Amino acid sequence: MKPVIRAVLVIAATLLTLAGLIAPSAAAPAGPKAVARTENGLVRGTSEAGVAVYQGIPYAAPPVGERRWRTPEPAADWAGLRDASRPGAACAQAGDFIGDPPSDAEDCLYLNVTTPRHASARRPVPVMVWLHGGGFQWGSGSIYGAEKLARRGDVMVVTLNYRLNVSGFLAHPALAGSGQDAGNLGVEDQQAALRWVRRNAAAFGGDPGNVTIFGESAGAQVSCTHLTAPGSRGLFERVIMQSGPCTLNWPYGDTWRAKPRAEAEEIALAVAEKAGCADPATAGTCLRSKSVAELLAADAGEHGHGPSFGGNPVIPEDPARLLAAGRAADVPVLHGTTRDEHVTFQVGMELMTGGPVPPQAYGPVLGQFLGLDAGQTDRVLREYPLSDYDGSTGAALSTVLTDWAWACPAAQTNDLLARRGPTYAFEFADRTAPWLGGTEAPDFPTGAFHAGELQYLFSGAYAGQPLTAQQRRLSDRMIDYWTAFARTGDPSRPGLPAWSRLRPGDTRVQALAPGAGGIRPVDLHREHRCGFWNSL
The missing domain is CATH 3.40.50.1820 (Alpha/Beta hydrolase fold, catalytic domain)
Structure with missing residues (x-):
């Protein structure tokens, strides 16, 4: 390697x-x-x-x-009352640069x-x-x-x-x-x-x-x-x-x-x-x-x-x-990803390598990560030109790798799951989600990054900024969906925006974002250019 x-x-x-x-x-x-x-x-x-x-x-x-x-x-039995x-x-694990302490x-x-x-x-x-x-x-x-x-x-x-x-x-x-x-x-x-x-x-x-x-x-x-x-x-x-x-x-x-x-x-x-x-x-x-x-x-x-x-x-x-x-x-499955998954990993790469990928290296890095030949890499560069991202290689790479590594495979997994049994698909889409606590945000939008949804379900998993009133409302609705699914195998319940079961061949998923109309069906396949990636 x-x-x-x-x-x-x-x-x-x-x-x-x-x-x-x-x-x-x-x-x-x-x-x-x-x-x-x-x-x-x-x-x-x-x-x-x-x-x-x-x-x-x-x-x-x-x-x-x-x-x-x-x-x-x-486990062995114990006597009396265990604290x-x-x-x-x-x-056991090694510590990491974010702050996770080592354990032996x-x-x-x-x-x-x-x-x-x-x-x-x-x-x-x-x-x-x-x-x-x-x-x-x-x-x-x-x-x-x-x-x-x-x-x-x-x-x-x-x-x-x-x-x-x-x-x-x-x-x-x-x-x-x-x-x-x-x-x-x-x-x-x-x-x-x-x-x-x-x-x-x-x-x-x-x-x-x-x-x-x-x-x-x-x-x-x-x-x-x-x-x-x-x-x-x-x-x-x-x-x-x-x-x-x-x-x-x-x-x-x-x-x-x-x-x-x-x-x-x-x-x-x-x-x-x-x-x-x-x-x-x-x-x-x-x-x-x-x-x-x-x-x-x-x-x-x-x-x-x-x-x-x-x-x-x-x-x-x-x-x-x-x-x-x-x-x-x-068994019923609820499956999904975040809108901007790869931002988290792109930030990590920049922390490790000391800064953003130089603009002239955008194409070679893409080809290396995606395993593409020169012709295929040129096609990706035409589909995702650096000029569309104000020259930010971090933003461009995050978008490309979100689509290729996460979203389009998620669409494929959704279809396979739907052919097997009851399936409900989602995309966490709050692109203003508070960034990771203890880690400096990059110079490009972090969006709905990998792990960004966990602070809406759990406390303590993040030490970032508190959720806004609208984000707390989204948190309530996500908990309602998750626990309704756990209760019945269907996330739908009265008082929540409707969430339809995914059928084979359907590429629509439930977007989860704050504000009026933030929870709605979106076409995951189209949103992440999966037709283009399938053509490669």
Whole structure:
């Protein structure tokens, strides 16, 4: 991989993580205590403003010692009342330049529950299980404050940690013995958490028979896996996927969507060599002897760890191919992207390389990222001339890569999903969304950037400017749509603008923007010039 591409991959994957936008909360919510009985024992959380919050509940045994690189095992029982007022440690990860702190914790398989105080086994509410983003390298569940989502939507929300990077996706052949598969442990962790939800949701007033998984970025990408993975069948009733099309075009080298096992093994072998464990005869023992810090240093953020398919029982086949073949779970799906996805990654590239791409390099950079020949690159330059963007290469590249990498693959994914079962498609389109807290905005409009919609659903995921009155109204409507979908499989409800089910061949999606007429159908295919891209 070329050094510039490798650097851009690191910065881009880092920007996929929302956990890096603020530091995890160290303080528990104020208020009276709340108690629930899980299968392993009693937990005591906190209660405030109509919701109860339980944090740091173990859903599996700590994957340490002999359990490192092993399928998650059941959590142990405890005696007495377990304090659930603080989150568990984030899974092992390197720090990033945005502010996501490093963690060397392997004991990290914890989840958090936010639930309406009135919910009970007799009056259960729908359950929504959040799979955080982070390019499978960074992130944690605890920074996504779900109080408003649970309170306004009358749902139980579960956020969770899962093993990341070298801890969760190191597909080294020497670690595959005894029926174990170290290459997809992060996916197995999520499956273990979903099984925990089935067994324990009722203790918190949740309906174990009405579970929606929802995720953003890598969390949406892995949802494609859950739609097709054998071990995920029967663990959920609905899926919401935000900014992670199953057919995503990733321009920065190692892909963070599911990759062939051979690619994942090549990455693992490179990490092992850098860790001093190149000898196949001793690689397994050698890797197990390394500390978390040594393993993260050997990886050095150079690789796109993530799920891999083929040659393993967790993900036997390519999820995108299974979806195209109609072999995905026939459950309702809500799927969408943001209007200006790639702005976030373009900003990251400029931070890494020290500034905007020079105008004279616009064409060569496009050709390199898109893998086009000279003739094809000329066609793209004619379709997206730099003059249309006031000479801003950042704005031009953001537009081109939004259309090619995100929006047109999203239109393709929409169609595949619609041919499989009930599908509702959207585009978050608030082009005035507050920019990332702690990161300087670029000299071009940031628009409805990647991850820009999360501050409308959760608190704490951003430390930027507060939402305006109109944006708060949009936030309310998005929560109403999301939770209506979780309740019935249809986002429509009285008092909201109509949202039609997507039919095969239809390219219209529901635009979500503030103000009068901000929520309306738009033609995603036309808006992002997918006819042009299909012609290439």
